[in-house]
Amino acid sequence: MLVYRLVRKKYANPLSGEGASRSGNRWNSKGTALIYCAASRALAMAEVVVHLSLGLLPKDYEMVELEISSKVSIKKLPLETLPEGWNSFPHLLKTQRFGDEFVAAEKSCVLQVPSAVVPGDLNFLLNPMHRDFAQVQFKSRVDFPFDPRFFGI
Numbered sequence: 354m355l356v357y358r359l360v361r362k363k364y365a366n367p368l369s370g371e372g373a374s375r376s377g378n379r380w381n382s383k384g385t386a387l388i389y390c391a392a393s394r395a396l397a398m399a400e401v402v403v404h405l406s407l408g409l410l411p412k413d414y415e416m417v418e419l420e421i422s423s424k425v426s427i428k429k430l431p432l433e434t435l436p437e438g439w440n441s442f443p444h445l446l447k448t449q450r451f452g453d454e455f456v457a458a459e460k461s462c463v464l465q466v467p468s469a470v471v472p473g474d475l476n477f478l479l480n481p482m483h484r485d486f487a488q489v490q491f492k493s494r495v496d497f498p499f500d501p502r503f504f505g506i
Contacts, residue, residue: 355492356390356477357397358417365415365494370481379444380452380466380478387452388479390419396474402503403470409504416497421463421477422488428461440469456480462489 358365364372370386377383391397394416405411421427436447455464455478462483468474479489 354421354423356392356419356421356479357394358388358390358419359394359397359401359414359497360417361411362413362415365417366491368419368479368481368489368491370479377444377449379448379469380464381456382446382449382453385449385453385456386481387456388481390477390479391468392475392477396468396471396476398497398499399470400468400476402499405504411499414497414499415494417494418492419479420490420492421479422485422490425463425485425488426461427463427465427477428455429465430467432467435467440467442469452478456482459483462486 368388370388373381373389374384374386378389381387389400391400397416401414430451436445438445439448452464455461462480462485464478466476466478468476480486
């Protein structure tokens with residue numbers, strides 16, 4: 354399975370989960386390393402664009418493509434199991450606990466979660482400390498020029 358990350362060039366490699374660990378995000382609290390990926394390039398872009406300012410065209414992003422071996426176990430987090438407001442901003446502590454508990458359990462390398470930005474689409478959280486993480490292969494990274502129309506330019 355191919356998954357995608359849209360990241361600033363300076364964070365494109367290595368895949369450590371350090372950025373998510375430093376800041377905490379929707380699916381992890383500070384101190385828990387996860388690598389956020391999307392099921393498609395378009396979703397990866399949408400997940401980034403919602404956090405950027407209009408009028409500022411970012412020029413230092415790359416699209417990273419990863420391949421997850423079919424042998425890697427994926428835990429699915431169904432939408433119906435999530436608390437009300439799971440997709441709100443700022444993030445809920447309840448959703449962060451899902452990711453923290455996933456990492457602590459060490460049962461699966463990947464957690465499939467619904468996208469808060471594009472209803473019906475999926476994101477994949479990779480645990481870089483899991484024993485199966487070696488079966489996640491770095492496929493490519495290419496410059497990603499944003500269409501200026503997204504930023505009102």
